[in-house]
Amino acid sequence: MSIDTLPPLRQVIDTHGLAAKKSLGQNFLLDLNLTAKIARLSGDNSGHDVLEIGPGPGGLTRGLLAEGARRVVAIEKDARCLAALAEVAEAYPGRLEVMGGDALDINPLDHLTPPIRVAANLPYNVGTELLVRWLTPPQWPPFWDSLTLMFQREVAQRITAEPGSKAYGRLAILAQWRADARIVLNLPPEAFSPPPKVSSAVVHLTALPEPRYPADAKMLQHVTATAFNQRRKMLRASLKGLSPDIEAHLAAADIKPTDRAEQIDLERFCALARSLKAAL
């Protein structure tokens, strides 16, 4: 079944010679029912501009447009895809703008009108780098209301992990401090062409208007990076370089000096960051 009058994605790939390039992390979604489903998981976008990173042959882009996104601005690094995307833009007049280039270098904000959501199926390394940037803007709330992002399942689990689990670490703290993060769809390798080696998952993050607990962003990042860098050590040892009074700061945050990083929930990490910041 097709969601628009454009050719099926397999045909688009053949016509435009879009043989997948490993160097660009190209694992395409060819099932337009699935891309429409992912588009719906990002929410009702009829009143939103959507920033899409890495549209490739346009599967998710078509899903977003067919499901009614007000506008889509898409950044694609592979120049081979631009002609295929121009055909999508033609089928949805005035609703798709494609920017050719590297999403890590381009600032698309001048091209977008709030409210803005982000949706992407990206190579995993670029996805994690962009996620960290989107979660650490100079000001909060950020430019986006929500992020709907495909990740390697293991990375999705790190983003949504609870204290005490193996996956819990910096990414969980960063994501959950100022956003609600949940896995909304699991996908097997066969959902992609070519299939990657690992399973994938879509994570949906909604920006909270305020951080869940007060803390200085830089201090919280510094504390969690230091704590999880040596995650098997007791916090008294792994954090001793942060302050000569580290035991007092740990006590102020209700943390035992013998606790390990993965036992500490977000609330107590924020209390620790506040205590250290106040002593500066």
Ligand code: SAM
């Ligand atoms: N969205 C398409 C889909 O779901 O079928 C393609 C997904 S494919 C996993 C990743 C896409 O991101 C490719 O089209 C690739 O060329 C593009 N890409 C890779 N690195 C990029 C970057 N740094 N900036 C923008 N696009 C990038």
